[in-house]
Amino acid sequence: MSLIVQKYGGTSVGTVERIQAVAKRVQKTVAQGHSVVVVVSAMGKTTDGLVKLAHDISAQPSRREMDMLLSTGEQVSIALLSMALQELGQPAISLTGAQVGIVTEAEHTRARILNIDPERVERCLLDGKVVVVAGFQGISNSTDLEITTLGRGGSDTSAVALAAALRADVCEIYTDVPGILTTDPRLVPDAQLMDEITCDEMLELASLGAKVLHPRAVEIARNYGVMLVVRSSWTDEPGTRVVSPFNEGRSLEGLEIAHPVDAVELDTNQAKVALLRVPDHPGIAARLFGEIALQDLDVDLVIQSIHEGNTNDIAFTVTQSSLNQAEAVAEAIAPSLRSHDAALDEAEVMVQAQMAKVSIAGAGMIGRPGVAAQMFTTLAKAGVNIQMISTSEVKVSCAIARDDCDRAVEALCDAFHIASSTLASHSSTPVPEADFPPVRGAALDRNQARLAVRSVPDRPGMAAQIFTRLATHGVSVDMIIQSQRCRLLDGTTTRDIAFTVTQADAEMAQQVLRADQAELGYGEVLVDPAIAKVSVVGMGMVHRPGVAAKMFQALAKQDINIQMIATSEIKISCLVSEEEGVQALQAVHAAFGLSGSQRIQVPA
Numbered sequence: 001m002s003l004i005v006q007k008y009g010g011t012s013v014g015t016v017e018r019i020q021a022v023a024k025r026v027q028k029t030v031a032q033g034h035s036v037v038v039v040v041s042a043m044g045k046t047t048d049g050l051v052k053l054a055h056d057i058s059a060q061p062s063r064r065e066m067d068m069l070l071s072t073g074e075q076v077s078i079a080l081l082s083m084a085l086q087e088l089g090q091p092a093i094s095l096t097g098a099q100v101g102i103v104t105e106a107e108h109t110r111a112r113i114l115n116i117d118p119e120r121v122e123r124c125l126l127d128g129k130v131v132v133v134a135g136f137q138g139i140s141n142s143t144d145l146e147i148t149t150l151g152r153g154g155s156d157t158s159a160v161a162l163a164a165a166l167r168a169d170v171c172e173i174y175t176d177v178p179g180i181l182t183t184d185p186r187l188v189p190d191a192q193l194m195d196e197i198t199c200d201e202m203l204e205l206a207s208l209g210a211k212v213l214h215p216r217a218v219e220i221a222r223n224y225g226v227m228l229v230v231r232s233s234w235t236d237e238p239g240t241r242v243v244s245p246f247n248e249g250r251s252l253e254g255l256e257i258a259h260p261v262d263a264v265e266l267d268t269n270q271a272k273v274a275l276l277r278v279p280d281h282p283g284i285a286a287r288l289f290g291e292i293a294l295q296d297l298d299v300d301l302v303i304q305s306i307h308e309g310n311t312n313d314i315a316f317t318v319t320q321s322s323l324n325q326a327e328a329v330a331e332a333i334a335p336s337l338r339s340h341d342a343a344l345d346e347a348e349v350m351v352q353a354q355m356a357k358v359s360i361a362g363a364g365m366i367g368r369p370g371v372a373a374q375m376f377t378t379l380a381k382a383g384v385n386i387q388m389i390s391t392s393e394v395k396v397s398c399a400i401a402r403d404d405c406d407r408a409v410e411a412l413c414d415a416f417h418i419a420s421s422t423l424a425s426h427s428s429t430p431v432p433e434a435d436f437p438p439v440r441g442a443a444l445d446r447n448q449a450r451l452a453v454r455s456v457p458d459r460p461g462m463a464a465q466i467f468t469r470l471a472t473h474g475v476s477v478d479m480i481i482q483s484q485r486c487r488l489l490d491g492t493t494t495r496d497i498a499f500t501v502t503q504a505d506a507e508m509a510q511q512v513l514r515a516d517q518a519e520l521g522y523g524e525v526l527v528d529p530a531i532a533k534v535s536v537v538g539m540g541m542v543h544r545p546g547v548a549a550k551m552f553q554a555l556a557k558q559d560i561n562i563q564m565i566a567t568s569e570i571k572i573s574c575l576v577s578e579e580e581g582v583q584a585l586q587a588v589h590a591a592f593g594l595s596g597s598q599r600i601q602v603p604a
């Protein structure tokens, strides 16, 4: 007999009939001889309705009262589902997050789970009951025992955390689509179902806008080796397995907060090529990386900062041995990249051979803005200047001068309590097996805004100060990009830094940075909310030339201008204008052959 945790999302319990259908499915699982814990979301769009009610009363409702309000949604569905099970003759009991001992931090509306005491659930299971648990909520570890919620979409996280705590055999996420698809079928009707995806890939996709799974749920599955499956509530199809590479059997203490960083990595085989002042119009990145791909050169990081005037800078890294070839390609196309504006110079190529990349890696850094900031601060204190930054959900990498790398690594190992003997001497991302598709899926995030800080003095510690201040205000930052070009202002060399945040945080981020403008000595702080981020994700893109080129070419063919580019080892993200977002997603999805003939039915 095995123990199964099943989670049903809002649409799946949206009506009385659907709740009854869920009860039948649960009963069937019990009849097959399994113990079942069910986690449910609020019915249909209940949570959205509650949020709206709150905003009808207050422009900025208190976060504590929001938790009090929003947690009621799940309480309705657990009671109803439990009744539906009892109607079928199946003993069942509904329990709130607090009653099953889901203890969280006292951070309202975005609490992390600290631990789960499975004792009561285990007792109820022994009594032969199905235990129906309210997702999305917990109880704080403070003396006041506050009701907390985990953040929107958090029922997935409740389910996987319970599965980890109960050492369940499998956690099944039942939803309104047949499983994880190559992209959102509501935006791309010919998205296809996948049988399997790795946790690392899913973590990226979930964080880049694929809301089919809460990223933190994937993180817990990965850290605790929970077998995770996403399936349809309406059919018996097997759905998609989310596979984790290892099962460490970690302690459940500090469940979501232990270990922000698992490893420090170093790659000394890097060289940088930068093209400065390339015209800011569609097709430039496509041409450059098309040529690079023709030479079969593997690019690692690619970044393009925000434009300045009518031109952009694009920089990328390659291995040392590819540098001469990459430089030759860039030199060859530079003269033809003259801007239409005759007053502007032609593009200029800059190379730097002796580069290294230091990274911190770990799933525990998700949604914790302080971790990247701590890395920048640590490097600044060690006197290391950061030349390029690349971020993903589980890794922050900085390109630095090779001469700095010993100091950088020592300082990072010290700061994040990593034994330097465990240091991965080059990127630990495994070379994928040949049958890994270069791109597994694509995602669109329309919820982001771009901020630009102009003319930041180019000295160690500036990124640290900027991102520490944002972290202190709880602002999570994504896609951090420093411009390659320097500008001399009153004798000080300066660069621009651009990054993205969620739209909800944009105004606050701008205020925080404006307040410090005089003290830190940078220029204007600009916000653009009308952007969309389109991304592709796949383990198979590691060491496989041409993937970035293909993405840029797909966008160029649609005449879509790329405003910023940021990559990590397993993802490429491009910022485009908001109105071109869906078209960009469709073009990229098709370009990587992800489209198919299967038509996914999506309920309204």
Ligand code: ADP
Binding pocket: 008, 009, 010, 011, 012, 041, 153, 174, 175, 176, 177, 179, 180, 181, 182, 183, 184, 185, 186, 209, 210, 211, 212, 213, 441, 602
């Ligand atoms: P639930 O209420 O069951 O938690 P959600 O609405 O949170 O459901 O998540 C399911 C939705 O996620 C789907 O209806 C789909 O529109 C969207 N989605 C976005 N990206 C993907 C993807 N790659 N695969 C499947 N669904 C996706």
Ligand code: ASP
Binding pocket: 009, 010, 041, 042, 047, 048, 073, 135, 136, 151, 152, 153, 154, 155, 156
């Ligand atoms: N009901 C919550 C929400 O809508 C949690 C969830 O459904 O996962 O965000």
Ligand code: MG
Binding pocket: 009, 153, 156, 211, 212, 213, 214
């Ligand atoms: Mg959901």
